[in-house]
Amino acid sequence: MKAKLIEIVDENPTVKTLIFEIDQEISYGPGQFIMFVFPQGEKTIRRAYSISSWKKQPTNQVSITLNHVPDGEFSTILFNSKINEEFEINGPHGKFKLNNSDKPAIFIAAGTGITPLMSMIESLEHKEREMTLIYSVKTENDIIFKEKINRLSKNRLRFIPTLTQENIEGWKNGRIDQELISESISHPVEVYICGMPEFVKSVKEHLISFKMDEKDIHTEQW
Numbered sequence: 001m002k003a004k005l006i007e008i009v010d011e012n013p014t015v016k017t018l019i020f021e022i023d024q025e026i027s028y029g030p031g032q033f034i035m036f037v038f039p040q041g042e043k044t045i046r047r048a049y050s051i052s053s054w055k056k057q058p059t060n061q062v063s064i065t066l067n068h069v070p071d072g073e074f075s076t077i078l079f080n081s082k083i084n085e086e087f088e089i090n091g092p093h094g095k096f097k098l099n100n101s102d103k104p105a106i107f108i109a110a111g112t113g114i115t116p117l118m119s120m121i122e123s124l125e126h127k128e129r130e131m132t133l134i135y136s137v138k139t140e141n142d143i144i145f146k147e148k149i150n151r152l153s154k155n156r157l158r159f160i161p162t163l164t165q166e167n168i169e170g171w172k173n174g175r176i177d178q179e180l181i182s183e184s185i186s187h188p189v190e191v192y193i194c195g196m197p198e199f200v201k202s203v204k205e206h207l208i209s210f211k212m213d214e215k216d217i218h219t220e221q222w
């Protein structure tokens, strides 16, 4: 499929949301990703990006939200791409998808790990299901989707940010640990975690010590 870049949103100095129009309609599950296939000389670069918003399905639009990795081969190309540029993509792919359940949904992310979770959160915006977002970032300025989160948290989203490198009165500080988990959630819940492998591993271990059933813990990492 061909995807044409139609809008760029600067989320913060190193993170952008890119919105693409696709040359056909697709249906995706909240949490899934698309694959970019980019020929470069003799080789082909393939990179996965989670779909970072929810649209009525089927749709011919997808957004991704990417972090510019210093020296990163493809994130640099995407980060510097211009309106109307076209890319080859395929998908949607991935088993990390929001389940249909009545259990409250707990979303736990660090940094850009929020991308597939935002698609899940937006898909629940007009549903009855309770939802909480626990979001770990270095400083307040690193929060991605600040406006969306503000809007959603005025309505039904319980938002618990935790800052690892800044102190703000009334906000939580430090990494997501056993204490933060036990004061923020109670059983039964379903948990979706996304972030770097060490983050996902550590949060999952805290949840298991908190006597959560592994079948209710869903993870994505990169």
Ligand SMILES: Cc1cc2nc3c(=O)[nH]c(=O)nc-3n(C[C@H](O)[C@H](O)[C@H](O)COP(=O)(O)OP(=O)(O)OC[C@H]3O[C@@H](n4cnc5c(N)ncnc54)[C@H](O)[C@@H]3O)c2cc1C
Residues within 6 Å of the ligand: 033, 047, 048, 049, 050, 051, 064, 065, 066, 067, 068, 069, 070, 071, 072, 073, 074, 075, 076, 094, 112, 115, 116, 221, 222
């Ligand atoms: C399912 C899935 C979903 C994803 N969703 C997102 C998303 O929503 N947003 C997002 O930002 N990312 C996402 N990613 C990550 C994304 O696919 C890319 O891996 C990321 O953008 C980096 O790609 P890159 O080509 O820029 O970096 P690469 O060039 O692959 O480099 C990655 C790292 O390796 C280092 N490196 C590269 N070459 C060398 C070398 N020769 N020697 C030593 N070190 C080297 C780079 O400095 C960098 O730190 C996702 C990944 C997966 C698997």
